[in-house]
Amino acid sequence: MGIKLITIIGARPQIIKASALSRAIRTRFAHQITEVLVHTGQHYDENMSGVFFDELAIPQPTYNLGVGSGNHGEQTGRMIKGIEEIVLTERPDFIVLYGDTNSTLAGAIAASKVYVPIVHIEAGLRSYNKTMPEEINRVLTDHVSTYLFSPTQTGVNNLIREGFRTDNQPPYTIDNPGVFNVGDIMYDNTLYFAGLAKQKTYILERLGVQPETYVLVTLHRNANTDDASRLNSIFDALLILVEKYRINLVMPLHPRTLKQMSALLSPELHQSISTHPAIQLCPPVSYLEMIVLEQHAKLIITDSGGVQKEAYFFKKPCIILRAETEWVEIVDQGAAVLCDADPNQILQAFQFFEGPTSITFNPIYGEGDAAAQLLNLLIL
């Protein structure tokens, strides 16, 4: 008989994470598990979505809701309607949701109302900052989930603080949920694709940078991109870094950031950033190209959750452009520093990592077998 999953993807990191689960199903659970992929269309540019399917061998989605961009309510509402229809037609045993985007929340609302058990991958992460749309999405999703698969013990502890129990016994239900630390599914991908990425080292030549001589930067959180003062501060700091330390920057730009740079940066700063010979701005890159950029960077500056962790996986120091992080272990290990959007803190952290530091990159995100572990629990 086996079980049928509907997996919801929509934003770039969810598409990437889905490759690990689809691969595990294809290679180890093909006789027991059928997966139906549903793309909400939250991300739709070729370099934010399409590029990952071929490169990471992700099956083409059976459904694409084509929801596109919009205000939170409008975007999430369209997704809920579309997902509900699919769930009622497909009648899956479980719906699988990743992370904390609007696609995640839409899946949670749609599935919980029609009694389809929710499997939440990346459960329990908290920033304890409810001004983040992602914090709302993840808290609400966790509280209607049946299986909560956390990537870290911190995540499990956060859930326990919210009243979840780790001693519930099967059968798990929305009122008797199962909470497990299975490790981080992104680590599955890093281990699997790190070797394959060697084919993509041309990206360094294309961007005109040498290994270990550049800082890789990504920026896309709405708190940074949509606030003129923070956005200008961050780019001020990046410009100072380049000039003071004679370092190159490589910055694949999320479409949101590209748009807001034109709208919100002072004309002088925008001009300096866009024309500086040591700053390589480029469109979003593919996952394997991104891995190459991470593997060869001297240091990584980011506000991305995924990129913070990949910095750690590749043993690179990281400057986090936020005041808090869900991935607290990285900061606790001394491998990353929270600098908010403050130029002084950013420059100090850079200087610190330039000095003689010895960071230990202990394995804190599991064994790289999160997909297999969680699928084994689902088929019990």
Ligand code: UD1
């Ligand atoms: C979303 C997630 C965020 C995640 C990020 C990953 C929410 C609330 N936020 O943020 O948690 O870290 O994805 O990248 O779900 N755009 C395009 N082309 C695209 C996609 C987006 O041009 O293919 C532009 C549009 O102007 C859009 C803006 O980017 O309005 C923001 O996109 P959206 O999906 O709403 O949020 P992200 O910032 O991408």
Ligand code: UDP
């Ligand atoms: N990524 C990518 N190309 C890029 C930038 C990021 O493939 O140009 C990958 C990155 O390696 C990581 C994931 O996208 O696996 C992180 O997604 P993002 O930063 O968009 O979102 P977050 O993780 O913050 O939700």
